[in-house]
Amino acid sequence: MSYLPVVKVAAVHAAPVFLNKRATVAKAVSLIREASRNGAQLVAFPESFIPAFPVWASLWAPIDNHDLFERFAAESLYADGSELAEIAAEAERSGVFVSMGFSERSRASVGCLWNSNVLIDDRGEVLNHHRKLVPTFYEKLVWAAGDGAGLQVADTRIGRIGGLICGENTNPLARYTLMAQGEQIHISSWPALWPTRRPVSGGNFDNVSANRLRAGAHSFEAKAFGIICAGYMDAGMRDFLVARDPAAAAVLDGSSRAMTMFVDPTGAPVGEALSDEEGIAYAQFDLNRCVEPKQFHDVVGYYNRFDVFSLTVDRERHEPVSWRTSSRAAVQQPAQPVPEAVLVDA
Numbered sequence: 001m002s003y004l005p006v007v008k009v010a011a012v013h014a015a016p017v018f019l020n021k022r023a024t025v026a027k028a029v030s031l032i033r034e035a036s037r038n039g040a041q042l043v044a045f046p047e048s049f050i051p052a053f054p055v056w057a058s059l060w061a062p063i064d065n066h067d068l069f070e071r072f073a074a075e076s077l078y079a080d081g082s083e084l085a086e087i088a089a090e091a092e093r094s095g096v097f098v099s100m101g102f103s104e105r106s107r108a109s110v111g112c113l114w115n116s117n118v119l120i121d122d123r124g125e126v127l128n129h130h131r132k133l134v135p136t137f138y139e140k141l142v143w144a145a146g147d148g149a150g151l152q153v154a155d156t157r158i159g160r161i162g163g164l165i166c167g168e169n170t171n172p173l174a175r176y177t178l179m180a181q182g183e184q185i186h187i188s189s190w191p192a193l194w195p196t197r198r199p200v201s202g203g204n205f206d207n208v209s210a211n212r213l214r215a216g217a218h219s220f221e222a223k224a225f226g227i228i229c230a231g232y233m234d235a236g237m238r239d240f241l242v243a244r245d246p247a248a249a250a251v252l253d254g255s256s257r258a259m260t261m262f263v264d265p266t267g268a269p270v271g272e273a274l275s276d277e278e279g280i281a282y283a284q285f286d287l288n289r290c291v292e293p294k295q296f297h298d299v300v301g302y303y304n305r306f307d308v309f310s311l312t313v314d315r316e317r318h319e320p321v322s323w324r325t326s327s328r329a330a331v332q333q334p335a336q337p338v339p340e341a342v343l344v345d346a
Contacts, residue, residue, distance in 0.1 A: 004287035007158045009185070010040035011227050011281045012049075013260035013274035015192065015234035021051040021075045025083045028100070029090045035280050036094035041122075041158050043098050043280075044187050046231035046260075047166050048115055050083065050102040051075035053191040053231055056241060057138040059248050069111075069142065076103035076113055079129055084118060092124030097156065099163060099229075101189045103143070104131065108320045115143045117165055117189060119154055127154040127161075133174060136167035137196070149317040153181035159287050163187035169214045177313050179222040180300045184287050186224050188215055190258050192231035199254025208259045208275070216267030223265045223293040225285040230258030232278050265290050 012031050017023035028045065035043045047053060052075075056068050077083045084102070091098040098120045106112035115132035130150025135143040151174060153162040162178035162185070169175065169188045178186065188211070196205040211228055219226040233252070242249045261273040262283040271283020297303045 004184070004290070005158050007041050007185070007285045007287065008039050009042045009225075009227055009262070009271075009283055009285055010035035010038070010044065011229040011260045011262070011274075011283075012043065012045045013230060013232050013281055014046075014049075014278045015232045015237055016049055016052045018052050018234075018237045018240050019071055019075050021077060021083055024050045024052075025086055028087060031280065032087075032090050032094050032096060032098060035282075036096050038280070038282065040280075040282065041096055042161070042185070042227075043096050044163075044189070044227050044229040045098070045100045046229050047101040047117075047189040047191050048103050049100065049231065050077060052103075052237065054103075054139070054142045055191065055193065055195070055233075055252075056244075057141045058195045059241065059251060060245065062141050065141075072103065072142065073105065073111060073113060076105045078105050078107065079116065079118070081105075084126075088120045088124040088126065091120045091122060095122045097121055097158065097161070099161075099187045099189070099227075101165065113143050114146055115139065115165055116146070117150075117163060119161060119163065119187075121154075121156060127156070128152045130163070130165070132165040133168055133171065147318045148177075148313050148315045151177045151313055151315065153178055153183045155182075159184040159285070161185045161187065163189065166190050169211075169218060173311060175218050175221070176299070176311060179224075180311075182300075183222055183224050184290050185227065185285060186215075186218055186222060187227045187229065188218070190228065190230040192233040192237075192258055193252070193255040194258075195251050195255040199250055204255055206256055208256055211258065212261070212263075212269075215261075215263050219263045219265055220267040221297075221299055223290050223298070225265060225270075225283075225287070225290070226263040226267075227283075228259070228261045228263070230260045233257070234278065265293050 104114040104116035119128040131146025162183040215226045215228045259275040262271040264270045272281040274281045
């Protein structure tokens with residue numbers, strides 16, 4: 001007997017139209033429609049899908065990248081802007097939930113950016129807006145640190161959905177925060193490649209193995225299904241970077257390509273997987289399979305010691321300024337004159 005939903009999910013393994021937000025939004029809309037036609041109820045996109053992942057921060061010194069940062073900032077999105085509104089409208093038209101990674105602009109600064117993600121429901125409403133807590137390695141040259149406001153699990157008709165961005169999936173406290181909200185579907189989003197060394201030096205980061213390990217570990221601990229949604233480097237992205245510096249080809253071609261895949265509540269692979277070609281991968285999640293493993297290890301239930309351990313999470317959204325009006329500075333309204341008594345002759 002089934003008590004919980006059985007959900008068909010889709011993970012988009014695709015490249016953006018590099019540093020072109022309008023064209024990338026149009027591509028995202030097309031992919032959402034395709035996934036919906038194929039029966040998906042939840043469609044996940046990679047990290048910073050709009051307008052791209054700033055891989056150039058791994059290739060060249062920041063003193064050589066000012067023009068790229070300026071362009072990246074211009075092509076990044078406001079969380080309340082028209083581009084994400086278009087994505088939300090398509091989610092409603094297609095009747096699907098959408099998880100979208102994007103580079104977020106600040107209303108308070110022309111140069112402050114965050115690595116962000118929104119979860120949108122099938123009515124076009126934003127359920128959660130998360131900013132990556134700590135940009136990883138060279139990402140610190142591009143994005144600011146986020147806050148805890150987006151460490152939320154959305155309770156939806158297709159299950160309890162949470163997610164973290166890239167290296168956050170290595171943060172045990174962030175992961176536990178989602179587990180403790182009854183997470184049943186965990187979305188982890190990743191870039192197409194993540195160079196850490198020049199290929200000739202050896203020891204470059206194996207993101208396929210690392211991402212599979214992290215996703216499997218989280219799903220095993222949370223007893224939740226996992227969507228591992230990674231980006232893809234197409235010819236347009238590669239050609240743009242190599243045209244800027246031909247030496248970049250060795251790094252780009254010598255770094256492992258990320259893989260998009262799914263795992264079940266035991267951490268085992270399920271569904272389809274994509275790495276070397278663009279496409280949409282699909283899987284079916286029977287959320288009833290999240291229940292039995294909780295008998296073995298429920299790290300947010302009986303298999304914990306709340307008298308020994310405790311965790312406090314600050315969910316305040318950080319703002320650059322808070323405004324307060326002093327009562328002494330308030331404009332005093334002049335007292336209304338008391339009307340004179342009307343004398344009536346007796």
